[in-house]
Amino acid sequence: MPRRSKATRETYHHGDLRNALVTAAVELVEGSSPEELTLREVSRRVGVNHRAAYRHFEDKTALLAAVAEDGYQALLTEMERALAAAPRLNARERLMALAVAYVSFAIDQPARYRIMFGRRLNEDGRFPALEDSVARAYSLLAAELRAGQVSKQFLETPVRELVFGFWSLTHGFASLAIVRRLQVKRSLLDSWSRQVFSAFVDGLAR
Amino acid sequence: MPRRSKATRETYHHGDLRNALVTAAVELVEGSSPEELTLREVSRRVGVNHRAAYRHFEDKTALLAAVAEDGYQALLTEMERALAAAPRLNARERLMALAVAYVSFAIDQPARYRIMFGRRLNEDGRFPALEDSVARAYSLLAAELRAGQVSKQFLETPVRELVFGFWSLTHGFASLAIVRRLQVKRSLLDSWSRQVFSAFVDGLAR
DNA sequence: ACCTGAACACCGTTCAAGT
DNA sequence: ACCTGAACACCGTTCAAGT
Numbered sequence: 001m002p003r004r005s006k007a008t009r010e011t012y013h014h015g016d017l018r019n020a021l022v023t024a025a026v027e028l029v030e031g032s033s034p035e036e037l038t039l040r041e042v043s044r045r046v047g048v049n050h051r052a053a054y055r056h057f058e059d060k061t062a063l064l065a066a067v068a069e070d071g072y073q074a075l076l077t078e079m080e081r082a083l084a085a086a087p088r089l090n091a092r093e094r095l096m097a098l099a100v101a102y103v104s105f106a107i108d109q110p111a112r113y114r115i116m117f118g119r120r121l122n123e124d125g126r127f128p129a130l131e132d133s134v135a136r137a138y139s140l141l142a143a144e145l146r147a148g149q150v151s152k153q154f155l156e157t158p159v160r161e162l163v164f165g166f167w168s169l170t171h172g173f174a175s176l177a178i179v180r181r182l183q184v185k186r187s188l189l190d191s192w193s194r195q196v197f198s199a200f201v202d203g204l205a206r
Numbered sequence: 207m208p209r210r211s212k213a214t215r216e217t218y219h220h221g222d223l224r225n226a227l228v229t230a231a232v233e234l235v236e237g238s239s240p241e242e243l244t245l246r247e248v249s250r251r252v253g254v255n256h257r258a259a260y261r262h263f264e265d266k267t268a269l270l271a272a273v274a275e276d277g278y279q280a281l282l283t284e285m286e287r288a289l290a291a292a293p294r295l296n297a298r299e300r301l302m303a304l305a306v307a308y309v310s311f312a313i314d315q316p317a318r319y320r321i322m323f324g325r326r327l328n329e330d331g332r333f334p335a336l337e338d339s340v341a342r343a344y345s346l347l348a349a350e351l352r353a354g355q356v357s358k359q360f361l362e363t364p365v366r367e368l369v370f371g372f373w374s375l376t377h378g379f380a381s382l383a384i385v386r387r388l389q390v391k392r393s394l395l396d397s398w399s400r401q402v403f404s405a406f407v408d409g410l411a412r
Numbered sequence: 413a414c415c416t417g418a419a420c421a422c423c424g425t426t427c428a429a430g431t
Numbered sequence: 432a433c434c435t436g437a438a439c440a441c442c443g444t445t446c447a448a449g450t
Contacts, residue, residue, distance in 0.1 A: 017414085035325070038442065049416050050443090060443065118324055119241070120385045134387065155405065164379070164388055164402045171387075172378025173370070179326045181340065181377075182370055196370045199361065203409025223433085244423065255435050256424090266424065 018056040020046045022066045029067070029111040034118060037111075039063065058126070064115055065127040071109075071116040072133035078105045079140055091148030092201055096194055098144060099170050099201075103193050106174030107186065113178065117171065141166060145204075154204045162204065169200050224262040226252045228272045235273070235317040240324060243317075245269065264332070270321055271333040277315075277322040278339035284311045285346055297354030298407055302400055304350060305376050309399050312380030313392065319384065323377065347372060351410075360410045368410065375406050 024045045029037045039060050043050035057063045082101035086094055106113040122130055145162040148154035154162070173193060176182040184192055230251045235243045245266050249256035263269045288307035292300055312319040328336050351368040354360035360368070379399060382388040390398055 033325075039444095040442065051417080052415050054444085055414060114324075117381065117385055117387070118320075119239075122386075157401075157405065161401050162405070164382075165375070165405050167388070168378030168382060168402065169371070169375050169406070170378070171382055172374030172376070175323065175381055176370075176374060176377055179323055181323070182373070192370075195363075195367050196374065199363065199368070199371050199409035200375070200406040201409070203405035203407070245425095246423065257436080258434050260425085261433060 017046070017048065017052065018066075021053055021056065021063065022070055025063060025067050026070065026112060029115065030109055032111070034111050034114050037064075037115075061121055062126070064119070065121045065130050067112070068116045068121055069127070069130045069133045071112050072130070072137050074112075075102070075105050075116075076133070076137045076140060078102075079137070083140075083144070091144075091151060091153040092205070094144060095148065095166070095201055095204075096197065098141070099166070099197050100190055100193055102170040103174045103177070104189060106171075107177055107184070107189060110178045113174065117175065138163065138167075148204070165200065169197060173197075223252070223254065223258065224272075227259055227262065227269065228276055231269060231273050232276065232318060235321065236315055239317050240320050243270075243321075267327055268332070270325070271327045271336050273318070274322045274327055275333070275336045275339045277318050278336070278343050280318075281308070281311050281322075282339070282343045282346060284308075285343070289346075289350070297350075297357060297359040298411070300350060301354065301372070301407055301410075302403065304347070305372070305403050306396055306399055308376040309380045309383070310395060312377075313383055313390070313395060316384040319380065323381065344369065344373075354410070371406065375403060379403075 021042055025037060025042045028042060028045060039053055039057075040050040042063070043053050053063065057066065078101050079098055082097045083094060086097045089097065121127065141163045142159050145154060145166065146159050149156055149159070173182065173196060177184040227248055231243060231248045234248060234251060245259055245263075246256040248269070249259050259269065263272065284307050285304055288303045289300060292303045295303065327333065347369050348365050351360060351372065352365050355362055355365070379388065379402060383390040
């Protein structure tokens with residue numbers, strides 16, 4: 001007995017089974033953990049035989065790659081939102097806003113974040129779209145750091161190195177907080193992360 | 207037909223099956239990946255029925271926790287070695303040596319590192335020994351940063367925040383390099399990581 | 413074109429012995 | 432005390448059909 005009504009099921013015959021599977025996977029994973037994300041359970045939730053998923057995803061890794069790609073897009077949106085909310089701040093403060101948005105995204109959706117950064121999904125280069133969405137997030141960081149250089153607020157180090165440093169710091173903080181190597185209360189995340197990041201951001205000042 | 211000779215097998219009856227399993231797990235994982243680390247395969251390698259492992263590990267997570275604990279111990283040893291090799295350097299350079307040792311450890315043994323930091327293994331507090339080995343690594347970092355403050359080379363920020371920042375930076379760098387979000391050639395790791403970390407370390411200077 | 417069903421090889425884990 | 436064997440419920444994936 002399928003969980004979905006026939007009416008609901010009809011839509012999957014019209015081409016959005018792929019999206020339905022990705023959405024279900026994202027929802028499932030936040031309710032449990034990446035380990036419990038299985039092709040069979042996702043298919044069950046969508047109300048479809050688990051073999052139907054293979055029509056849209058070559059294998060389980062392909063589904064994970066789609067979830068990750070979607071996640072990078074969502075992360076980009078969050079970062080853009082943070083910057084839009086802080087238009088007139090100086091480079092240092094904009095970078096801080098970006099860092100807080102990044103870390104908040106990760107900590108509020110730890111399982112999703114772990115799929116994005118846990119395993120190497122694109123080992124064989126099968127998912128160029130995933131790489132594209134990563135590149136867009138990278139570009140936002142690079143543009144912001146470059147802007148700080150243009151306005152003479154940041155060091156003239158190669159931008160690539162600044163992005164590596166900034167991304168390492170935010171990703172490391174988020175990732176350590178998720179596995180509880182760092183104990184970070186959600187309510188104190190904003191102030192805590194700013195304090196931890198400030199030394200690095202001060203180091204960028206010229 | 208077991209893979210080990212009877213002579214070899216005898217030893218496992220004398221109390222080191224636990225260690226044999228952990229060692230085999232560490233070896234197995236570097237040859238493949240954390241996903242391919244299974245209780246059954248580890249047991250097979252040791253030449254023992256997979257049920258025998260349950261005499262020493264409550265479940266698979268307990269084996270992973272033992273691998274992680276062993277990993278933190280090894281990481282601590284590497285960091286101590288790096289500091290011992292740099293006794294007369296200033297605080298900044300000692301911290302750099304520590305950072306390079308940390309990142310090298312992770313990148314040379316990516317699967318082991320992923321077990322240490324990938325999943326939250328001690329969710330229910332079953333593995334206090336794991337927490338202890340993490341604490342020892344943390345203490346080394348804290349002592350080093352504190353020393354830089356005592357010698358008036360680092361800012362008088364609470365040490366905990368400095369450790370968070372430093373650990374976030376090194377862990378983030380290592381972890382992004384492992385999933386290839388940052389492209390880091392092993393031969394350039396030393397110079398690359400120093401360049402990326404320098405802004406942060408400069409930010410620590412008072 | 414899109415979905416299903418049966419089958420296969422593999423897991424982690426439980427129960428019930430064996431020495 | 433330590434190890435084994437059979438069995439169970441779950442996976443991902445393949446093959447061969449169904450509409």
